[in-house]
Amino acid sequence: MELTRRDAAAALAALGAGGAVGYAAHEWGSGGDDSPDAPDDGLATDEEVRDALVAVAEVVYPSAVSGIAAFVESFLAGRLEREDHGRGVRETVGELDELASEWYDGPVAELDPEDRDRLLREVGADVADENPEGTTAERVRYYVVNELLLALYASPRGGELVGIENPQGHPGGTDTYQRGTP
Amino acid sequence: MSGPATNRARNRAVDRTPVDGADVCVIGAGPAGGLVAARLADAGYDVVVLDAGPRFDPGDRQERMERAIRPAYDRPDVWGVGGERDAHAATGEWFYPLNHARVKGVGGSTLHWQGMVMRLHEADFNSRSERGVGVDWPIDYADLRPYYAEAERELGVAGADDNPFGPPREEPYPMPAFPPSYSDSLFAAACEELGISMHSVGNARNSETYDGRSECVGYGTCQPVCPSGAKYDATVHVERAEQAGATVIDRAPVQYLEHSADAVRAAEYATPDGETHRQEAEAFVVACGGVETPRLLLLSESEEYPGGLANASGLVGKFFMDHLFAGTGGVLDEPTRQNHVGFITSESHQFYDEADAEVGPFKLEFFNYAGPSPVELALTGDDWGDALLERLNAEYGDHVAVGALVEQLPREDSYVALDPERTDHLDSPVPDVHWNVGDRALETIERANQVQEQILDELGAEVTWQAGPDSTGPAYHHMGTTRMGNDPEESVVDPQCRTHDLDNCWIAGSSVFPTGGAMNPTLTIAALALRVAEDIERSL
Numbered sequence: 001m002e003l004t005r006r007d008a009a010a011a012l013a014a015l016g017a018g019g020a021v022g023y024a025a026h027e028w029g030s031g032g033d034d035s036p037d038a039p040d041d042g043l044a045t046d047e048e049v050r051d052a053l054v055a056v057a058e059v060v061y062p063s064a065v066s067g068i069a070a071f072v073e074s075f076l077a078g079r080l081e082r083e084d085h086g087r088g089v090r091e092t093v094g095e096l097d098e099l100a101s102e103w104y105d106g107p108v109a110e111l112d113p114e115d116r117d118r119l120l121r122e123v124g125a126d127v128a129d130e131n132p133e134g135t136t137a138e139r140v141r142y143y144v145v146n147e148l149l150l151a152l153y154a155s156p157r158g159g160e161l162v163g164i165e166n167p168q169g170h171p172g173g174t175d176t177y178q179r180g181t182p
Numbered sequence: 183m184s185g186p187a188t189n190r191a192r193n194r195a196v197d198r199t200p201v202d203g204a205d206v207c208v209i210g211a212g213p214a215g216g217l218v219a220a221r222l223a224d225a226g227y228d229v230v231v232l233d234a235g236p237r238f239d240p241g242d243r244q245e246r247m248e249r250a251i252r253p254a255y256d257r258p259d260v261w262g263v264g265g266e267r268d269a270h271a272a273t274g275e276w277f278y279p280l281n282h283a284r285v286k287g288v289g290g291s292t293l294h295w296q297g298m299v300m301r302l303h304e305a306d307f308n309s310r311s312e313r314g315v316g317v318d319w320p321i322d323y324a325d326l327r328p329y330y331a332e333a334e335r336e337l338g339v340a341g342a343d344d345n346p347f348g349p350p351r352e353e354p355y356p357m358p359a360f361p362p363s364y365s366d367s368l369f370a371a372a373c374e375e376l377g378i379s380m381h382s383v384g385n386a387r388n389s390e391t392y393d394g395r396s397e398c399v400g401y402g403t404c405q406p407v408c409p410s411g412a413k414y415d416a417t418v419h420v421e422r423a424e425q426a427g428a429t430v431i432d433r434a435p436v437q438y439l440e441h442s443a444d445a446v447r448a449a450e451y452a453t454p455d456g457e458t459h460r461q462e463a464e465a466f467v468v469a470c471g472g473v474e475t476p477r478l479l480l481l482s483e484s485e486e487y488p489g490g491l492a493n494a495s496g497l498v499g500k501f502f503m504d505h506l507f508a509g510t511g512g513v514l515d516e517p518t519r520q521n522h523v524g525f526i527t528s529e530s531h532q533f534y535d536e537a538d539a540e541v542g543p544f545k546l547e548f549f550n551y552a553g554p555s556p557v558e559l560a561l562t563g564d565d566w567g568d569a570l571l572e573r574l575n576a577e578y579g580d581h582v583a584v585g586a587l588v589e590q591l592p593r594e595d596s597y598v599a600l601d602p603e604r605t606d607h608l609d610s611p612v613p614d615v616h617w618n619v620g621d622r623a624l625e626t627i628e629r630a631n632q633v634q635e636q637i638l639d640e641l642g643a644e645v646t647w648q649a650g651p652d653s654t655g656p657a658y659h660h661m662g663t664t665r666m667g668n669d670p671e672e673s674v675v676d677p678q679c680r681t682h683d684l685d686n687c688w689i690a691g692s693s694v695f696p697t698g699g700a701m702n703p704t705l706t707i708a709a710l711a712l713r714v715a716e717d718i719e720r721s722l
Contacts, residue, residue, distance in 0.1 A: 060566035177522035
């Protein structure tokens with residue numbers, strides 16, 4: 001099953017972008033430590049966030065889906081526009097990349113899939129309860145792992161993997177609940 | 183959502199000072215207060231509405247929905263309930279989770295409600311006469327009937343006149359009912375075998391565009407937040423009141439009702455800047471729900487009313503009731519198509535009027551959201567990738583459930599009082615919800631469970647859970663704490679919902695219900711509020 005930018009737009013429609021700004025309006029290359037006036041405060045740049053989340057998505061998404069890079073990039077663009085949330089994502093990705101570099105000699109995006117999986121589990125994101133203000137494990141679960149799972153499974157395409165065309169959080173109308181399995 | 187700096191800036195800009203020469207002061211911007219305010223403002227009166235909570239930004243609703251889905255947030259977090267402002271006690275035999283049961287702010291608890299609206303049955307108004315328990319209301323169904331029809335138009339109710347057990351109606355619902363769900367069709371075959379009739383449900387949710395609001399688009403998170411606005415909430419009427427000239431002051435908890443022996447003179451309220459103000463008016467409407475309404479009256483004690491304002495009867499806070507939930511669920515060996523929407527489309531009131539002294543009325547609800555939501559399931563657990571998908575497919579897709587609401591009788595040992603030990607952020611004693619339910623309610627839950635088991639058995643389901651007498655909980659319908667009656671010694675308000683003790687003070691809301699029946703209360707709240715508005719207009 002191929003994910004598309006349109007699927008990402010559907011996920012964003014459900015979960016919301018920053019104010020009225022849609023994913024198309026996001027200018028890649030902004031934010032994080034690469035911004036001209038940004039202090040070096042551990043915030044990941046747009047590209048670092050994108051590369052890390054695409055790499056993690058390749059681990060946490062089922063093998064049946066493809067088109068992950070375009071989907072994640074489009075979804076992220078909208079989510080990073082939400083100021084507080086975007087900052088949380090950047091901070092957490094910055095921490096995760098730092099740990100990856102310490103333990104595996106490179107940022108998440110440069111690790112092979114087995115090491116990415118191992119890193120997430122060593123961080124504790126598999127057993128942690130998500131918490132935007134919690135420990136590193138809890139924040140990785142919230143801003144990275146669950147951010148990606150939410151994007152997928154609150155979208156109609158992700159819902160189809162489970163047998164629900166209109167998953168909770170998606171405004172998919174009032175027809176599907178009346179119908180049997182397609 | 184807005185950060186603290188933005189909120190501070192906004193709070194500085196808002197004028198929360200009293201309005202000179204107000205005709206009516208409404209305390210509480212929920213459905214009861216909103217309707218009264220809108221009606222009276224429309225009629226040309228100068229109306230002020232005070233609410234303890236904030237005015238929520240409609241643009242935040244998608245983020246609130248995300249909170250509803252994500253496991254990081256508990257239910258009270260969705261609308262910012264909790265903390266010192268909302269501290270409470272629960273000393274009864276049954277714990278009462280008050281902050282799961284309410285929202286403070288413009289719109290009140292309709293912001294998080296399910297949106298089910300049905301009329302009480304005729305016998306509910308005559309419990310003592312017809313069922314031998316509880317008390318009779320001082321009004322009948324016939325008295326409320328035209329107001330019910332008006333309330334259905336005001337809220338926007340989707341429904342069909344297909345309920346053979348319901349009270350008589352005089353006109354169609356404002357909108358067509360939502361069609362039955364796929365799982366309703368599975369239940370229908372089983373119910374037909376058992377001789378149980380199913381019928382549609384009144385939903386305060388738009389099945390088509392209504393009153394300038396969107397039709398339902400199926401977000402599936404009705405409770406606790408509808409991002410589309412298709413589900414009615416009281417911001418509709420609060421905004422209508424403002425358009426008609428009313429003043430709405432948010433974050434203005436009323437601390438005391440200043441009064442003489444027979445009239446309220448002013449509502450003293452606090453504002454976020456630490457100031458206290460006095461709002462004077464000719465008439466006052468207390469519409470703060472079944473817990474905060476008696477709390478405010480009890481806080482407003484004086485030499486004339488040492489036991490609390492409007493409390494010559496000693497009954498303010500007494501007879502706290504809620505509806506109890508009974509439920510049975512299981513799994514089938516076929517897809518059941520749950521969790522596409524967050525509302526139900528079929529019920530059965532067949533057993534409702536079999537009620538007597540031993541077993542109370544109950545209604546059956548056929549769920550469209552049985553079992554886990556795949557999205558929420560995906561955000562928990564220690565698996566991901568293919569293992570997660572495998573778990574989602576194993577756990578989602580074959581659940582069914584039948585719920586029920588059950589009546590609790592009014593009992594004097596079930597009450598709302600002031601906690602003698604604890605105070606809130608403004609140093610006012612917090613409410614203590616001392617909740618006791620009684621044996622009849624538990625018997626009724628057992629009876630509802632029996633019927634539910636029969637239905638699931640006929641359906642061929644394997645029962646996997648049951649909410650019975652030992653595991654029941656409240657439906658978050660606070661009723662009874664300022665009961666209505668003819669006798670001032672036996673009730674707090676008269677049949678027009680005006681307090682017996684004070685000439686210019688009305689109470690709007692479910693606190694005036696002498697008994698609760700087993701129907702969701704908001705349509706009755708709305709009908710009574712419209713009647714209150716009429717009575718105030720006559721008196722001004």
